[in-house]
Amino acid sequence: MIGNKQIITIKGTRDGLTLYIDDACSFKEVLEELERVLATKYTDKDEPMITVTIQLGNRYLHNEQEEQLRGIIRKKNKLVVQSIESNVISKKQALEWREDTEIKAITKIVRSGQVIEVKGDMLLIGDVNPGGKIIASGNIFILGSLRGVAHAGFYGNRDAVIVASYMEPSQLRIADMISRSPDYDSEGVYMECGLIDEEKSKIVIDRLQVLSQKRPDLTGFERRILNG
Structure with a gap:
């Protein structure tokens, strides 16, 4: 975490969890903070399956980076990534x-x-x-x-x-x-x-x-x- 700025904010909704990720920090810091935040959460084996939506803000991730995020969340047996959403798209997507x-x-x-x-x-x-x-x-x-x-x-x-x-x-x-x-x-x-x-x-x-x-x-x- 940089100073007092929160890199990852987790909010619960009727549809599951939404992870809001700060778009100003490095991707390495995002991965480290996500590992730390999830380390002590959602450990109850009796909990039902929870869907997760990741909001990236003005951050663009390559497929490999998205897979890294999914991999960390998949470690929690009760969490499944439903979607990863960003305000930024690739040039190819923009042309399409x-x-x-x-x-x-x-x-x-x-x-x-x-x-x-x-x-x-x-x-x-x-x-x-x-x-x-x-x-x-x-x-x-x-x-x-x-x-x-x-x-x-x-x-x-x-x-x-x-x-x-x-x-x-x-x-x-x-x-x-x-x-x-x-x-x-x-x-x-x-x-x-x-x-x-x-x-x-x-x-x-x-x-x-x-x-x-x-x-x-x-x-x-x-x-x-x-x-x-």
């Missing part, structure tokens, strides 16, 4: 996050038999004709008519939405859910969005105005698209 969240703008008409797929959000400036299909891992925004198939949240994101200037899809898909008639008006509707209603357990079509309440985490750029 950027790719997953940025909006890809495409200007074209998606004709019958064509499939357009992107990672992240898709902004399509054009129409999706019957027989055409567009796929995105994030949200889909169409400045045009949707008469074909649109699949948002392709990798399982159930919070994804599908927005179109004119909505008359042959099929809507979000994550693992598929729209079924009569979830949308067969004659088409203007400036509407499709999203999963968890209470109804299906995809519903609603007014664009509801997105600010139902999907408050939409980015500022996406809001500008929706609000003009």
Whole structure:
């Protein structure tokens, strides 16, 4: 311990224990303090299994360092590491996050038999004709008519939405859910969005105005698209 500063703080929660680790000290000091703190704790063999969450703050650990932390905690038979969380990510993770969240703008008409797929959000400036299909891992925004198939949240994101200037899809898909008639008006509707209603357990079509309440985490750029 450096001076009076506590390197490791342990707090109990309903889900187990949370270890808050000071992010200003060296990793060697963290290991030594963790060994000392756990030396006299959780020694009762009759205690139930306790899950541990480690909060690193602004500290990044390599896989080997994470395994060292897990190893010290595993010595206590009643403790198991549930997660190690940090405010810092690697450059590779940052680039992957950027790719997953940025909006890809495409200007074209998606004709019958064509499939357009992107990672992240898709902004399509054009129409999706019957027989055409567009796929995105994030949200889909169409400045045009949707008469074909649109699949948002392709990798399982159930919070994804599908927005179109004119909505008359042959099929809507979000994550693992598929729209079924009569979830949308067969004659088409203007400036509407499709999203999963968890209470109804299906995809519903609603007014664009509801997105600010139902999907408050939409980015500022996406809001500008929706609000003009």
